[in-house]
Amino acid sequence: MSERDEFGDAHLADADFSAPDLAPGEIGNAASSSSGRSVARAFLRDPVGVAAAVIFVLILLYAILVPLLVPAGAGIVNITSRLKGPSLFGGGGHSLLGTDHLGRPLGLTVAEGLRTSLEVGLAVVVITACVGWLLGAVGAYIGGRVDSLVGRLMDTMNVFPGLLLALAIVSALGGGELTIILVLSIEGIVIFGRLGRSITLTSKHAEYVLAAKAFGASPIRILLGHLRLTSAAAVIALALVQLPQVVLLEASLSYVGFGIQPPNTSIGLIVAEEQDFISIQAWPVLFAGGCLALTCVSLALIGLSVRRALRS
Amino acid sequence: MSVVAAATEVMRVRDLVVEYSSRDGPLRAVDGASFELAAGETLGIVGESGSGKTTLAMALMGLAEASGAKVRSGSVTFDGVDMLALPSRRRRGLRGKVVAMSFQDPMTSFNPVWTVGSQLMETIRAHDRQATRAEALDRARNLLERVGVPAEHVGLLPEQLSGGMLQRAMIAVAIANQPRVIIADEPVTALDVTVQAQILQLFRELLASTGAGLIIVTHDFGVVAELVDRVLVMYAGKTVELADVNSIFHTPHHPYTAALLRSRPKLEVTIGRSRLAAIPGAPAGPGEVSAGCPFRSRCQISHGRDICATDDPPLVEVGKGQLSACHFWKEVTP
Incomplete structure (x- = not known):
């Protein structure tokens, strides 16, 4: 569910991905646990990382649980109680976290927005990490023309200015979660592709790859077994850095109107809608923006801390 | 050491020429190697650094291209099949199955982020696609015990094993699919002397029990005297x-x-x-x-x-x- 579970599995070793690793639980599984465990230990020793993780988990629980727990019908428009401050802090309304410009409880709208943002971020990072790494690694492993073809493809994807490309795609396909995932993935694939390519270039001549060939391993198994494991740490580190950036990008696109479209919502969209009323009631913008900032900062700090732990 | 019984030939090399390309034209690293190997026999290839020993070993595995060289001419025949004439997919089927190699440096020949057992299982399943994970794991544990590595080490990373243990594990990988010919490139050079003696003893036992032919690449005449039946001396590729x-x-x-x-x-x-x-x-x-x-x-x-x-x-x-x-x-x- 959380991004840490998602990537925690893939730690340095043993996620099953057609390579014959020892599955977790089989005979102690020292490969993943020894390296995975030491990384986890190093992470837990870093107070900043732990604090960021706690904050992020709280945000995550908020985004997941609130839409599930509030009674149905709580999110309907109620013009009579628009733009109320949070009753939690002694504001006038009945809603704990205040209401938006249509009188909907802000606590619920922001939770839904956050969920969309995190969904998009997670989907984009997983897609770009897998597709990008695979493209770069396959190109570099085969080399020659395939490598230059992949290289040209990535260059081509890279030369389009991000916002312009987003505009073009959104106007062609219409806004929405899937479109925004597609738009944001295009740029991410290039980043992970370069990483996959460089790691593969340096490790494809490693002695252990030669040894694998000598034992009759096929190129596919070398790629998905040896080279995938060799790249895992760097890919995880990059994915954690990418995640908050993607979340922010999605917010920006939705803010300018090229992203998530009503009636769906995302933080960027909420900020865009509420800023018209900022002189009457600044709370909705502050609360939504604050949640986004806190999410991104905690993710960034987790990423930094994990990178440090991977290096130690 | 081991007696050549009935001298059944398992490998025949004829006029093998291997070249590296350079700006000044092709460089001949192996110039016309010819020999045969009988079941249970040990052939030592000796020579100084740069004499072409390792290039020859790689070419015998059909892996000259992987190390940047090119086989110009000649044949490497196992049981009547010329490996070098086969398409790459079928050549791959022979590697590890008919001819296997143990590499010079066990520390770098295992992927550092993958358990020794998994790499052993990978080798087993590369040639036996029917084997389930459980079977492969079982065989991996048996192989490790056979070469004197405790079966529990199957889940350890290479860095958690000593050099001698890793060399044993490397040999376990080499014998995993009962190859007819084992090529060992400097199998004891990276090890200290007491461990060297153990590894040589292990080779001797394995040859006696499997009847495989062994080609051992070394510059150590001690190893030659201990283990080898015949010696091929190389100089400048010849x-x-x-x-x-x-x-x-x-x-x-x-x-x-x-x-x-x-x-x-x-x-x-x-x-x-x-x-x-x-x-x-x-x-x-x-x-x-x-x-x-x-x-x-x-x-x-x-x-x-x-x-x-x-x-x-x-x-x-x-x-x-x-x-x-x-x-x-x-x-x-x-």
């Missing part, structure tokens, strides 16, 4: 002498072999300071010698005779089962 181990040690018929034997450290007590004998000059690199005998500039019996500079000496039979490539092999003294 086979300069091929003979059984006793003839090599007692009646070498090539000046290079004799010089190599003289330059090994001896245990005899010497009074006063003694220097280790060395072969003067540096080994000729591939492509450096255009005509004549590649060893002539360092040779102590040539005395600048013309034929050494003009004619490349052919490999001829000079005794029973002994081949030498020297015009003046009769003048060689041990």
Whole structure:
């Protein structure tokens, strides 16, 4: 569910991905646990990382649980109680976290927005990490023309200015979660592709790859077994850095109107809608923006801390 | 050491020529290697660094291209099948199954982020696709025990094993699919002396029990004396002498072999300071010698005779089962 579970599995070793690793639980599984465990230990020793993780988990629980727990019908428009401050802090309304410009409880709208943002971020990072790494690694492993073809493809994807490309795609396909995932993935694939390519270039001549060939391993198994494991740490580190950036990008696109479209919502969209009323009631913008900032900062700090732990 | 029973031939190499390409044209790293190997027999390939030993070993695995070289001509035949003539997919099927290799440095020959057991299972399942994970794991544990590594180590990373244990694990990978021929590239060079003795003993036991042929690439005459039945001496890519181990040690018929034997450290007590004998000059690199005998500039019996500079000496039979490539092999003294 959380991004840490998602990537925690893939730690340095043993996620099953057609390579014959020892599955977790089989005979102690020292490969993943020894390296995975030491990384986890190093992470837990870093107070900043732990604090960021706690904050992020709280945000995550908020985004997941609130839409599930509030009674149905709580999110309907109620013009009579628009733009109320949070009753939690002694504001006038009945809603704990205040209401938006249509009188909907802000606590619920922001939770839904956050969920969309995190969904998009997670989907984009997983897609770009897998597709990008695979493209770069396959190109570099085969080399020659395939490598230059992949290289040209990535260059081509890279030369389009991000916002312009987003505009073009959104106007062609219409806004929405899937479109925004597609738009944001295009740029991410290039980043992970370069990483996959460089790691593969340096490790494809490693002695252990030669040894694998000598034992009759096929190129596919070398790629998905040896080279995938060799790249895992760097890919995880990059994915954690990418995640908050993607979340922010999605917010920006939705803010300018090229992203998530009503009636769906995302933080960027909420900020865009509420800023018209900022002189009457600044709370909705502050609360939504604050949640986004806190999410991104905690993710960034987790990423930094994990990178440090991977290096130690 | 091991008795060659009934001498069933498992491998035959004919006129193998391997080249590296360079700006100045092709460099011949292996120039016409020919030999055969019988089941249970051990062949030692010796020579200085850069003499083409490892290139030859890689070419025998059908992996010359993977190390940047190219097989120009020749054949490597296992049970009548020329591996080098096969398409790459079928060649892959032979590697690890019919001919397997143990690499020079066990520390770098295992993927550092993958358990030893998983890499062993990978090898098993590369050739036996029917094997389930549980079966492969079972076989991996048995293999490890067979080479003297505790079966529990199956889940450890390479960095958690000692060099000797890793070399054993490497041998376990090499024997995983009961190959007919095992090629061991400097199997004990990276290990300390007591561990070396254990590994050599392990090789001896495995050969006796499996009947596989062994090709051992080394520059250590101690290893040769311990384990090897026949010796192939390489110099600048050429086979300069091929003979059984006793003839090599007692009646070498090539000046290079004799010089190599003289330059090994001896245990005899010497009074006063003694220097280790060395072969003067540096080994000729591939492509450096255009005509004549590649060893002539360092040779102590040539005395600048013309034929050494003009004619490349052919490999001829000079005794029973002994081949030498020297015009003046009769003048060689041990």
